Amino acid sequence: MDFVSDDSGKTAHTASAIGVGMSARILLTCWPFPGHVFPHMSIALALRERGCEVALYTAEESRDVVEAAGIRFFPFKAVRSERWERIHELEERAGG
Numbered sequence: 001m002d003f004v005s006d007d008s009g010k011t012a013h014t015a016s017a018i019g020v021g022m023s024a025r026i027l028l029t030c031w032p033f034p035g036h037v038f039p040h041m042s043i044a045l046a047l048r049e050r051g052c053e054v055a056l057y058t059a060e061e062s063r064d065v066v067e068a069a070g071i072r073f074f075p076f077k078a079v080r081s082e083r084w085e086r087i088h089e090l091e092e093r094a095g096g
Contacts, residue, residue: 023051027074031084032059033091037066044071059084 028044030036037058044054048071055072056062059081066073076084 023053025053027055027057029057031087032062032076033084033088037062041066041069041071045069 024047026044026047028040030040037056040056040058044056047054053072055074056066057074058066058076059079060075061081063073063075
């Protein structure tokens with residue numbers, strides 16, 4: 001079995017290293033605020049580099065930036081925009 005080790009000394013295996021013929025399919029989801037979307041995009045890109053099929057589920061307002069990075073996009077369907085806009089408003093008031 002092949003393993004990969006990063007600089008921290010941690011060891012992990014890759015799907016190909018253990019003989020799995022298909023990659024993992026991962027759906028990440030987050031609120032559509034820059035402080036949430038961009039870190040999730042970094043994770044998505046890292047997973048894709050490792051052979052995973054990755055998509056991001058967030059609000060329609062984030063579509064352009066997500067797709068520009070080559071990440072598959074799925075828009076919120078069950079979350080009303082008023083809800084996350086209210087959360088963002090409260091976060092801004094709190095200084096976040």
